[in-house]
Structures are given as C-alpha cells and as structure tokens.
Amino acid sequence: MPDTPTAPVILGNEPGSFPRSVLAERHPAIIQQVRDAFPYGPDQHRALDALLKNCTEGAIEPLPLDAPDHDQWAAWGTDSYAGHSWYDVPWLWSESYFYRQLLGAVGYFGPGSWQGIDPFRPFKRAELDAPETDEELAPLDALAAKSPEDRANSLLHGSLWGNRADLGFRLSAVGTESAAQAPVPALVADDSELLWSLLSGTGATLCLVADNAGRELIPDLLLLAHLLDQRRIERAVLHIKPHPYYVSDATTADVVDALHRLTGAPGAAATYGRTLWSAMADGRLAVRAHPFSCAPLPYADMPADLRAEFAAATLTIVKGDLNYRRLVGDRAWDPTTPFADVTAYFPGPVAALRTLKSDVITGLDARTEAALVAAEGQRWRTGGTHALIQVRA
Numbered sequence: 001m002p003d004t005p006t007a008p009v010i011l012g013n014e015p016g017s018f019p020r021s022v023l024a025e026r027h028p029a030i031i032q033q034v035r036d037a038f039p040y041g042p043d044q045h046r047a048l049d050a051l052l053k054n055c056t057e058g059a060i061e062p063l064p065l066d067a068p069d070h071d072q073w074a075a076w077g078t079d080s081y082a083g084h085s086w087y088d089v090p091w092l093w094s095e096s097y098f099y100r101q102l103l104g105a106v107g108y109f110g111p112g113s114w115q116g117i118d119p120f121r122p123f124k125r126a127e128l129d130a131p132e133t134d135e136e137l138a139p140l141d142a143l144a145a146k147s148p149e150d151r152a153n154s155l156l157h158g159s160l161w162g163n164r165a166d167l168g169f170r171l172s173a174v175g176t177e178s179a180a181q182a183p184v185p186a187l188v189a190d191d192s193e194l195l196w197s198l199l200s201g202t203g204a205t206l207c208l209v210a211d212n213a214g215r216e217l218i219p220d221l222l223l224l225a226h227l228l229d230q231r232r233i234e235r236a237v238l239h240i241k242p243h244p245y246y247v248s249d250a251t252t253a254d255v256v257d258a259l260h261r262l263t264g265a266p267g268a269a270a271t272y273g274r275t276l277w278s279a280m281a282d283g284r285l286a287v288r289a290h291p292f293s294c295a296p297l298p299y300a301d302m303p304a305d306l307r308a309e310f311a312a313a314t315l316t317i318v319k320g321d322l323n324y325r326r327l328v329g330d331r332a333w334d335p336t337t338p339f340a341d342v343t344a345y346f347p348g349p350v351a352a353l354r355t356l357k358s359d360v361i362t363g364l365d366a367r368t369e370a371a372l373v374a375a376e377g378q379r380w381r382t383g384g385t386h387a388l389i390q391v392r393a
C-alpha cells in the first residue's frame with residue numbers, strides 16, 4: 001500500500017473504548033455462559049477460574065509446552081507478548097488468544113474425554129433449531145418465482161444481513177439496538193454491481209470465507225447453492241474454522257448441521273440443501289479448514305499456500321466483522337481510506353460482506369461518514385445496525 005498512510009493498530013487499553021469493554025466485560029460473560037452450559041468437572045472449573053483471573057487482571061502466558069499448537073502460537077506472537085497485559089497488545093491478537101485459552105481450559109485439545117467437544121455448540125444448536133430459522137427459510141418458496149438475478153441479489157443480501165448479530169454479541173448483551181431502529185443509510189457502501197460483474201464469465205471459482213454458523217451460515221450456503229445451480233460459478237470453496245472460535249464461528253460440524261437443517265426443511269429450502277449435498281459429493285463445493293483461519297493476525301500475513309488458493313479464485317468473499325478487521329488490518333483508519341488501497345496486498349479480487357460491529361472502517365465517502373456521525377455519533381461503528389458490500393477487483 002505505498003500511497004496509503006498507515007494507521008495505529010487498535011489495542012485494548014483505551015479506557016471507555018469498545019475493545020476494552022470486550023476484554024473486560026464480554027470475555028468474562030462468555031466464560032460464565034460456557035461454564036453454565038456444560039456439566040464440567042473440577043479441573044475445568046479450576047481452569048476457567050484461572051483464565052477469568054488471568055485475562056482480566058493478569059499477564060499473557062504462553063501455551064503449555066505440550067500443547068499441539070504451542071509452536072504455532074509462539075510464531076503467531078506468544079513469544080513476543082508473553083508477560084504483557086492482555087490490554088496492551090493488539091486487540092485482534094488478545095481476543096483471538098482468549099478463545100484459544102478458553103478451548104484449552106475446557107479440555108478441547110485433550111487428551112481426555114472432553115477432547116473435541118465444542119463449548120459453544122449448545123448456543124449454535126439452539127439458534128439453528130429455533131423457529132426463527134424456519135421463518136427465514138420460508139420466503140425461499142416465493143423466491144423461486146423471481147428471476148435468477150433477483151434471486152441472486154436477495155440471497156446476497158440474506159448472506160450480508162445474516163452477519164448482523166453473532167452469538168458473542170448476543171451472549172454479552174452488547175449492541176442490542178435493533179436494525180429497525182437504525183437511521184439511514186443501513187448500507188454504508190454497496191459495490192454489489194462490481195461483485196456481480198466479477199462473476200459474469202464462465203468457469204468461475206468462488207472462495208467464501210465464512211464467519212458464523214447457524215443463521216449466518218445458512219444464507220451463505222443458500223447463496224452458494226444458487227450460484228452453483230445457475231452455473232454462475234463452477235466451483236465454490238467454503239473456508240471455515242478448524243476449531244471453535246469467537247463463540248459462533250462455523251466449523252465443519254456446523255456445516256454438516258446446517259446441511260441437515262436445510263435438507264430436513266420443508267419446501268424450497270430442501271432443494272437448496274440437496275444441491276449443496278450433491279455439490280459436496282462431486283467436488284464442486286469444497287470445505288477448507290486452514291489453520292490460518294484461526295490466526296490472530298491480519299490476512300496481509302497469510303502463508304503462501306493460502307495466498308495461492310485465493311490467487312487462483314475468481315473472487316473471494318470475506319464474511320463478517322472479524323474477517324473485515326483481518327482483511328483491512330485492525331487499525332484506526334480514517335474512514336475514507338480507500339478499501340482498494342488497504343486490500344491491495346490481497347492476491348486476487350476480494351469482496352467484504354459485513355455488518356459493522358467494531359470500530360474499524362475504510363472506504364466510506366465523506367458524505368456518508370458525516371451523515372452517520374450526525375445521526376449517531378460513533379455508535380454506527382459497533383451497533384451491528386449498518387452493513388457494507390465493498391469490492392476490490
């Protein structure tokens with residue numbers, strides 16, 4: 001980004017800031033929710049007590065030497081940050097490490113009988129099984145009568161707004177302002193025409209870097225099903241997380257749950273589900289769980305194999321707030337910094353579909369920013385009531 005002045009990396013230590021509240025309030029609330037959701041034994045309760053104390057008052061500790069990802073995390077930053085307060089290191093890093101430590105506390109990485117048990121699964125399942133999910137699937141029947149373009153646009157917006165509230169957001173009751181109360185513009189940037197133009201050729205491969213499971217993953221999958229069915233893309237690669245992360249982030253198990261939910265639903269939803277099921281079987285839809293998907297680092301630092309995958313794609317769609325922070329760098333950018341400049345390093349065309357749930361923002365025009373500030377002060381940045389579709393071709 002030669003011509004783009006850089007901006008300070010966001011830390012968690014500014015009093016009264018949103019990042020600080022996530023570290024000081026949201027993380028303890030998440031520990032409590034997880035503790036209440038499982039009949040954990042004394043070892044796990046002790047480990048959760050220790051994590052609670054450490055992440056709010058203590059200093060960062062490296063992973064145990066025998067942890068399977070000890071070396072990985074040493075390279076990702078524990079070597080540099082051990083001994084520092086959680087608040088004084090990049091917020092992206094400390095948040096990510098919190099989830100790693102939470103999994104460690106409940107025995108996710110084993111050995112032992114809790115190995116591989118997703119501590120967020122009850123919340124994800126409850127969302128997937130909720131009647132609201134059926135309500136969101138029902139309009140697919142009426143959508144069948146629309147043109148393929150109208151369907152594509154509706155499903156794109158379904159995927160975008162599916163990101164409205166991740167479970168971490170809801171569990172800690174921050175940002176509960178409803179979208180209906182949002183002042184205009186709800187969509188602060190809309191490059192959807194450019195996005196569709198990138199998928200107008202033949203033989204396209206679309207990478208979709210997923211975010212949350214449940215009511216976000218379902219519309220992501222519906223979008224992929226439609227694009228595959230219409231031959232708007234030949235192949236889709238769905239990037240999910242190799243292990244549970246940020247409460248509701250999608251893993252392979254969540255993809256399987258979502259596909260069961262779709263194929264078992266009434267009406268058109270089941271047809272989408274079957275399209276996806278057979279696309280998985282013949283390789284037109286692949287699922288990838290790259291370790292870097294759970295890295296505490298910006299995508300600018302991605303490893304060569306992942307870079308090559310994105311370089312080979314016709315378009316990569318990056319979903320959600322956290323992925324946006326990683327895509328543009330978790331920095332206090334001037335909101336009018338061009339999106340194309342901060343994503344210039346990305347190895348191929350890239351689109352961000354995100355509802356706004358943290359301070360980072362780029363690519364706004366000055367008028368939009370001024371209108372948002374006039375209406376809401378700075379609340380529009382974190383309330384989850386605004387969204388964007390930004391594309392760099």
Ligand SMILES: O=P(O)(O)OC[C@H]1O[C@](O)(CO)[C@@H](O)[C@@H]1O
Pocket residue numbers: 022095163166168169211212246319320321322323325355357358
């Ligand atoms: O699920 P999403 O859209 O990535 O949102 C997660 C976001 O929630 C937070 O945990 C708090 O807003 C952010 O750190 C993160 O960016």
